[in-house]
Amino acid sequence: MPRKGMRSLCFHSKTPSYSTSRHPSPSSRDPSVSTPRRSFSDTMIEQSIDAAASLIMKWDPESSAYAKVTSIFYESKREAIQFIKCVNDLQKAMHALVSNNSSTSERLVYAQNLMQIAMKRLQKEFYQILSMNRAHLDPESVSARSSRASTRSSTSDYEDVDDDVRPPGDSIEEVEEVSSIAMADLRSIAECMISSGYAKECVSIYKIIRKSIVDEGIYRLGVEKLSSSQISKMDWELLDMRIKAWLDAVKISLKTLFNGERILCDHVFASSDSIRESCFTNISKDGATLLFGFPEVLVAKSKKYPEKIFRVLDMYTAIAENWPEIESIFSFESTATVRSQAINSLIRLSESVRTMLSDFESTLQKDSSKSLVVGGGVHPLTLNAMNYLSILGDYSNVLGDIFADWNPPPKSSLPEFYFDSPQTDESPAPEIFMRIAWLILVLLCKLDGRAEHYKDVCLSYIFLANNLQHVVSKVRTSNLLYLLGGEWVAKHEAKVRQFAANYERFAWGKVIASLPENPTAEVSPAEAKEVFRKFNLSFDEAYRKKGSFIVSDPKLRDEMKMSIARKIVPVYEEFYKKNRQQLTGSGERNARFYLRFAPEDVGNYISDLFFGTAGSGSRPSSSSSSSHRRRERSTA
Template identity: 55%
Template sequence: MPRKGMRSIFYKSSSPTPAPFPTLSDSLMQQDIETAESLITKWDYSTHNYQSTPLFSGPRQEAKRYLNAVKGLQSAMQHLITQDSSSNTLVRAQSLMQLAMNTLEKEFYTILSSNREHLDPETVSNRSSTDRRSSVSVSDFDDEISEDEFRVSEAERVSMLAMADLKAIAECMISYGYGKECVKVYIIMRKSIVDEALYHLGVERLSFSRVQKLDWEILELKIKTWLNAVKVAVRTLFHGERILCDHVFSEDSAKRIAQSCFAEITKDGAMSLFGFPEIVAKCKKSPEKMFRILDLYEAISDHWPQIESIFSFESTLSVRSQAVTSMVKLAEAVRTTLTDFETAIQKDSSKKPLPGGGVHPLTRYVMNYLTFLADYSGVLVDIIADLPESPLPESYYRSPMRGENAPGSELSERIAWLILVVLCKLDGKAELYKDVALSYLFLANNMQYVVVKVRKSNLGFLLGEDWLTNHESKVREYASKYERVAWSKVLSSLPENPAAELPAEEARKCFVRFNAAFREACRKQSSWIISDPKLRDEIKVLIGSKVVNRYSEFYEKNRVGTEQVKKVSPDEIGIFLSDILYGNGIGDSGSVSSHSSSTPSSPLRRR
């Protein structure tokens, strides 16, 4: 064989290997990279070619094309990695992806900052729940949201579009491994909004030592501010942030990110908000402060379902725990104050009888206090459940539902017990009067005040009609005893049978005795008082009917022949009686002021 032929056989492979023919996938990959490069460089913030209008503020189709280009670039990169992980094309694609993520991060920031007003928690929280959320999903975020279709305000429409854009960007960045950068921007922007809102609501980070030094008037103002703040914070601020966070990071892969973001944004503010009541509960206690303590407890209790729902994540467990701790401490403060209140009643040691037998300041103070207390019956039912059972006599009061553990029965018995404690104290004070009739009048006055307060307030609902009936009968009993003792001398000055005609001399003596006894009774009782107008009229009618009826019979039978005796006519008796039981200028206000030192002096204040 010729040598040339042999060479041609053995050295044929020394010539260059031709490049493989490009496949369809290679062509599509290259096209995706070129499309992505065109759009990504066009919207590159760092170049002078960058458009002055942010990407997501322009036509929505452009933003959609950009996100689709990034998606295509990611697909191309995955294809390149399987082919040649060290190719120059892959390096170029990675640079473009980094550039795209930088652009999206800045767009994300721009949307958050330029839409602060439209993404405020109130606007967000006013959105209806799932149907509207789905209407701006990433799949159709580029479509204009028709005001006719959704019938929403312009502000809400802008809010919905901004939320759709944020969701689309977040999903894109998280999907391609840039979630950390996205989350950082989101937390910084939204936390500043939450903190600023709480500041304007008057929420402060206060220490126990500072609160303890505040005058009660200042602390009460801060409590009022807090009561308003907690409504807005729970119903609007935290609620709106939860909705926004859940929407922006709504993809399954971003659920844990949503939880983390929401916790970082709201945790500090929420802990300060729900920690304030615990601090107040630890401060010095007094009966007058208890109503504000109850206001705080009631506010957290009323909002607890929302608090539990909004802060449902494991990462916000500390917020829920703080709210519960505050409620526990407030409840303890209420129970302690109630116990101290009962002790204060029992220790009342005033020994001076009240002039005129009117309503004692202790009665007024306790009943006004209990009246206000009854307005909180809804929360008190839960709070006093841990108090020891009151030693209430079975014959005095027992809730008919007691054996069935009826809600409110413990509270009813606690209220009844406190009233019994003050009534027992009044029994002791009645013994201070030297005049037995005046002591009965004193008891009638105070029992009537108690009954009226109960009937005209929520106490009536708690204590029930049977309780009221029993105590109204006590008023009548005391009034009857007063009338019998106070007017017995006057009635006994008349003959046993007033219709009998007496000898002139004996009739004259009867007129003299009656006149003296009647005038003395009226003189004495002109300084006595019945505070309740209705009760006063009823008693005066009762007195008048007995005295006038008996005296009129005697007067008609014996006035002839006794003309020389100065006597009261039946018609004049009513005139004399009209001047009694008004206190003769002493009045309740005078009696109260003269004894104010023996009872708690701070006025009861409400809401």
């Protein structure tokens, strides 16, 4: 090898060496310094080379069958440490030989040959440690025992180490101990090879082995490259399984896989920032790009499913919430493409959410079904829409990000009270309030139109009360309450009560009007019979026509029945008691015809309302059967 080539190999910018200032050339040496000083320096160089030769040749695989099948780091840790020290001393001796003009080139060639043998040995050791400790250097073990914020020096890693490494046990402590020892061994070998000019050989082995671990880990997490045609052909069940696997993969890969690889890489190659970056980028870039690229491909190529919006929001949340970890783990300039891929996926996911909500709104507005719910109950459109929106309420935080730049409808499109909901520091972004409120308004407008298809105005009001009450209940029992606020709920509850009052006025107004304002006033038998006759007819009609109506919400149902009963039962009871005697006591043949309903019967009939079975087109039955039916309902 030419002298110039050896000189460039032996001189390394980070390699400690004998200083030429301490060993000046003969021309610049102080006359007072005697010749033995130079001889002593030459003697130290010779001793370093000879000491290195003895240990290096002992572990030369080409000259020893024992060395070929045995690992120095496994056989004797102290001798391994001594081996590293000898190689470092040899490096310094070679540096000194080049610097000393009186040194012979033969000695330098000999030292270089020793160095090549030593590097081949260390290369073999590096490979064996990486291969034999795959289980203990898995990212989960590495991330559990260390952090990039605190890495120990190679010197401290070797303090108080026994000659023989204990075989791994089953406990977490033993696994972490073996992991720590292996990491320390790898770091000492890497620093020695890098300082000796053999970084390329060391890095090549590391990249091949560790990249295979990361790629295998990504595959085992269920993440694989899918073509556009594969995704477009997937049904929802399979697609949902893929998304669930991806969500788990993001969580695990950031916590253990990539985090562990970054910790290991930072530790092993702590002496070189450029090598650390190069290794980690080569190992992780493909797997991370595949992982964070999945959402972008999915939203672009998958079919439209109503349920997909929630999975899309889950994926958005997974990236958004883990962004600090993504930015920290992939902080190198060479891993900028990984960060860019994650951001691009966030952008595509947010666009997909906005599109799907627009499609949802369009579906509501275009709904032209004229089907009516029997009894004025809750319409399937209301059930489906509110289930959809209530689940959306669970994503209020990410929806705030997604709709931060959303343009709400003009104020002229919304009622005044949609704009005066109080906002506090803890309230969600106003854009989300407006967006959800707008979608509910679209739904309510469709319900208003649906109510017009009922021929009975009373049933229309029951329908509106039922459906608006369901909307309010869904808001109350979900995170929509946090989004819309208590004032929104109170205003819509007032509208429910107004619908109920309108129903009561149209359905039971005649019954209420048939009773005298003063039920205790003196009236003639003829006047009493006329009051009873009008009440019987109106009550019979109201019960027969309205008895099959349904009120789904138990609380609303009780409130409506109590309101009707308060306006009828007490007045009727007083009038009944006041005038019953004069009809029955005078021997009136048709007294039973006029006194058809006892006060308790009236109360029982009203109690039977809004279950969808009372009345059913038939007239109210006798007092005894009414009481019997009431008892059956109370025990049901």
